[in-house]
Amino acid sequence: MSTLLQLEGVSTHYGDFRALYGIDLTLTEGETLAVIGANGAGKSTLLKTIAGLMPATDGAIWYDGEDIAVLPTYRRVEAGIALTPEGRKIFPSLTIEENLLVGAYRKRPGPWDLKRIYETFPLVADRRARYGAHLSGGEQQAAAIARALMSNPRLLLLDEVSLGLAPVVVKEIYAAMPAITAQGTTVLVVEQDLSQALSVADRVQCLLEGRTVLEGRADEFSRDQMAAAYFGLDREAS
Numbered sequence: 001m002s003t004l005l006q007l008e009g010v011s012t013h014y015g016d017f018r019a020l021y022g023i024d025l026t027l028t029e030g031e032t033l034a035v036i037g038a039n040g041a042g043k044s045t046l047l048k049t050i051a052g053l054m055p056a057t058d059g060a061i062w063y064d065g066e067d068i069a070v071l072p073t074y075r076r077v078e079a080g081i082a083l084t085p086e087g088r089k090i091f092p093s094l095t096i097e098e099n100l101l102v103g104a105y106r107k108r109p110g111p112w113d114l115k116r117i118y119e120t121f122p123l124v125a126d127r128r129a130r131y132g133a134h135l136s137g138g139e140q141q142a143a144a145i146a147r148a149l150m151s152n153p154r155l156l157l158l159d160e161v162s163l164g165l166a167p168v169v170v171k172e173i174y175a176a177m178p179a180i181t182a183q184g185t186t187v188l189v190v191e192q193d194l195s196q197a198l199s200v201a202d203r204v205q206c207l208l209e210g211r212t213v214l215e216g217r218a219d220e221f222s223r224d225q226m227a228a229a230y231f232g233l234d235r236e237a238s
């Protein structure tokens with residue numbers, strides 16, 4: 001399979017504060033990568049940098065053979081990169097169906113439309129006429145993923161899908177993942193919940209304070225190795 005996304009030495013700053021230090025990352029078309037790490041590790045910054053919401057201050061972002069580091073966000077959406085942001089960011093004064101249609105504004109040709117979304121996400125179908133403000137956290141999360149899919153992405157970036165949701169709701173949302181990956185969509189999922197991340201991922205990359213501290217196949221590491229990388233225990237011991 002071909003490489004869809006490749007980051008080479010990507011750094012990102014908030015003013016003088018450096019949140020990412022020379023990140024390398026590769027995503028093969030069709031695979032699912034879990035990016036894990038503790039609070040403040042730089043996971044959301046990484047997704048925002050790929051989506052174009054934060055500029056990379058150093059390095060290259062190759063997508064489908066082109067360096068997209070200077071492209072504005074809407075051009076990246078047109079190229080097939082869609083983000084489900086941390087905190088869901090559902091428009092509260094729009095209905096769920098209107099939220100979905102916003103996601104289709106720069107859409108590419110592809111399988112996802114309202115009909116398929118409603119088949120795949122019963123949570124969203126049931127609430128289509130409700131205003132965003134009136135949804136539960138789980139319904140908002142499902143709607144936010146559905147909104148990203150409406151652009152027919154090749155690369156779907158999911159930030160903290162399960163945060164703050166009851167386990168039964170998380171399960172319901174993750175039940176849609178096979179339908180998404182079956183379309184050949186490449187997925188980068190950020191989770192603080194290790195088990196959830198590893199249950200869907202082919203590979204895992206762990207960040208600690210803006211740097212990659214572990215990277216490999218999801219079944220390659222023991223829980224202890226991952227936990228040590230996650231909390232930086234190796235580094236403290238040395």
Ligand SMILES: Nc1ncnc2c1ncn2[C@@H]1O[C@H](COP(=O)(O)OP(=O)(O)OP(=O)(O)O)[C@@H](O)[C@H]1O
Nearest residue numbers: 014017019037038039040041042043044045046192
């Ligand atoms: N808007 C901002 N302005 C200044 N610093 C920021 C901003 N957003 C994030 N940071 C800082 O950048 C670093 C990385 O933050 P980021 O949100 O990417 O982490 P994260 O891994 O997504 O954490 P969390 O698990 O809490 O979502 C943190 O030190 C954070 O305080």
Ligand SMILES: [Mg+2]
Nearest residue numbers: 043044045086
């Ligand atoms: Mg975050």
